[in-house]
Amino acid sequence: MVMDPTSTIGIAIAIVVGLILFLYFIPIGLWFSALVSGVQISLTQLFLMRFRKVPPGVIVRAMIEAHKAGLEGIKRDELEAHFLAGGHVENVVHALVSAEKANIPLTFKMATAIDLAGRDVLQAVRMSVNPKVLDTPPVSAVAKDGIQLICRARVTVRANIKQLVGGAGEETVLARVGEGIVSSIGSSHSHKLVLENPDSISKVVLQKGLDAGTAFEILSIDIADIDIGKNIGAYLQMDQAQADKNIAQARAEERRAMAVALEQEMKAKAQEMTAKVIEAEAQIPLAIAEAFKSGNLGIMDYMKYKNIMADTAMRDSISKDTPTNKEPK
Numbered sequence: 618m619v620m621d622p623t624s625t626i627g628i629a630i631a632i633v634v635g636l637i638l639f640l641y642f643i644p645i646g647l648w649f650s651a652l653v654s655g656v657q658i659s660l661t662q663l664f665l666m667r668f669r670k671v672p673p674g675v676i677v678r679a680m681i682e683a684h685k686a687g688l689e690g691i692k693r694d695e696l697e698a699h700f701l702a703g704g705h706v707e708n709v710v711h712a713l714v715s716a717e718k719a720n721i722p723l724t725f726k727m728a729t730a731i732d733l734a735g736r737d738v739l740q741a742v743r744m745s746v747n748p749k750v751l752d753t754p755p756v757s758a759v760a761k762d763g764i765q766l767i768c769r770a771r772v773t774v775r776a777n778i779k780q781l782v783g784g785a786g787e788e789t790v791l792a793r794v795g796e797g798i799v800s801s802i803g804s805s806h807s808h809k810l811v812l813e814n815p816d817s818i819s820k821v822v823l824q825k826g827l828d829a830g831t832a833f834e835i836l837s838i839d840i841a842d843i844d845i846g847k848n849i850g851a852y853l854q855m856d857q858a859q860a861d862k863n864i865a866q867a868r869a870e871e872r873r874a875m876a877v878a879l880e881q882e883m884k885a886k887a888q889e890m891t892a893k894v895i896e897a898e899a900q901i902p903l904a905i906a907e908a909f910k911s912g913n914l915g916i917m918d919y920m921k922y923k924n925i926m927a928d929t930a931m932r933d934s935i936s937k938d939t940p941t942n943k944e945p946k
Contacts, residue, residue, distance in 0.1 A: 647677045654681045658693060671697050679710040686714040691725055704732045712738040716778075719746050723778055731781045736832075744776035748836055751787055756795045758802035763850015766808055768798050768818070769842045774833035784832030793831075794838060797822035808845065815840040 651658050658677065666673045676696050683691045691710070700706050709728045716723035721742060731738040751772040759765050772794050777784065801821040805811050811818065819838045828835040905922075908914035 647673050651677050651681060654684060656680045656684050662693065666697070669697065669701070671700055675700065675706050679706050682710050682714060686717060688713055688717060688725075695725065695729075699729045699732070702729075702733060704729055708732060708737070708739050712742045715739065715742045715746075721745055721778065727778070727782075731778075734782050736781050738781075741776040741778060741781055741832075744774075745778060748773050748775040750774075751791060752841075753791050753794055753798075756798045757846060758799040759849045760802055760805045760808040760811060762807045763848055763853070764808035765846030765849045766802050766811060767844040767846050768802065768840060770794060770798060770818075771839045771841050773836040773839070774828070775836055777828075777832055777834045780830070781832045785830055786832060790828065790831055790833055790835070793825075793827040794822060794835075797825050797827060812843060812845075815843055 645660070648658065648660050648663055656677070658680065663673045663677075666676065676693060679696055680691065680693060683689075688710075691713070696706050696710075699709065709725075709732050712728050712732075713723060713725060715721075716728075719742070723742065728738050731741065751774060753770045753772060756768045756770070757765060758768065772790060774787075774790060798818055801818045802808075802811055804821075805817075818840055822838050823835065905914060905919065909919075
């Protein structure tokens with residue numbers, strides 16, 4: 618019986634596709650690699666991992682690495698659970714191996730918790746072995762003598778594995794160090810003392826325990842640079858003097874306004890008195906006429922009054938024409 622070439626090609630393709638699907642769902646290569654590495658895992662579990670949406674290659678390689686490093690407490694179910702929870706299985710295993718070699722106490726449960734918390738657990742282990750240096754931004758502070766100092770510091774920190782979950786990050790450490798620098802400089806009586814002994818800042822800041830509640834342990838704080846800024850005390854005194862001047866001017870203006878108001882009031886009273894005098898003088902002719910009618914004033918008395926008035930007017934005229942009152946030519 619002669620087979621059709623087309624049918625032969627179709628059967629071959631079907632066999633190849635079937636073989637690929639078989640090796641995909643049943644990764645014999647991974648099973649053999651695990652077997653020769655001393656890791657016990659069945660083909661059934663490798664087959665079921667495909668249906669659980671877990672890549673068998675990641676789990677098998679992690680188990681092989683853990684077994685070769687002597688980490689016997691790690692189980693397949695725990696690795697699968699961590700992967701399904703969104704964790705990085707390979708990163709966790711790398712961190713556990715590095716911690717084991719560096720004699721850092723790190724359990725699988727703690728490593729997975731750190732990883733799920735969003736932190737790089739492998740980087741944390743490396744930072745525990747090789748501390749990291751953090752550079753603070755320029756911190757401005759003013760000593761008691763009014764001189765501003767601009768300080769930059771380098772903070773050497775080491776990761777605190779126990780505080781990585783829930784501990785504050787690098788920003789908090791830098792903020793606390795900056796606060797300590799401001800407090801230390803502000804308590805100094807003179808900026809010269811700070812320039813002479815910059816290590817005094819480091820000692821004061823370290824004694825405050827700034828790493829409490831953070832994911833790091835502060836090993837040292839080194840002052841990298843100190844620059845002299847502005848004379849803030851002088852600026853404050855100038856501003857205070859200007860403010861005092863403005864207050865004094867305002868008070869003087871208030872007193873001047875009160876004096877002007879008093880002067881105007883006195884002028885008004887004088888005008889009122891003058892008006893009363895004029896009014897009273899206007900009543901004199903009427904009184905004289907009434908005296909004539911009633912017989913209380915005679916003609917001779919009236920003539921004496923007129924003479925006195927004329928004499929008074931003459932004297933006023935003479936006093937106005939005296940040389941002391943004349944303007945020099």
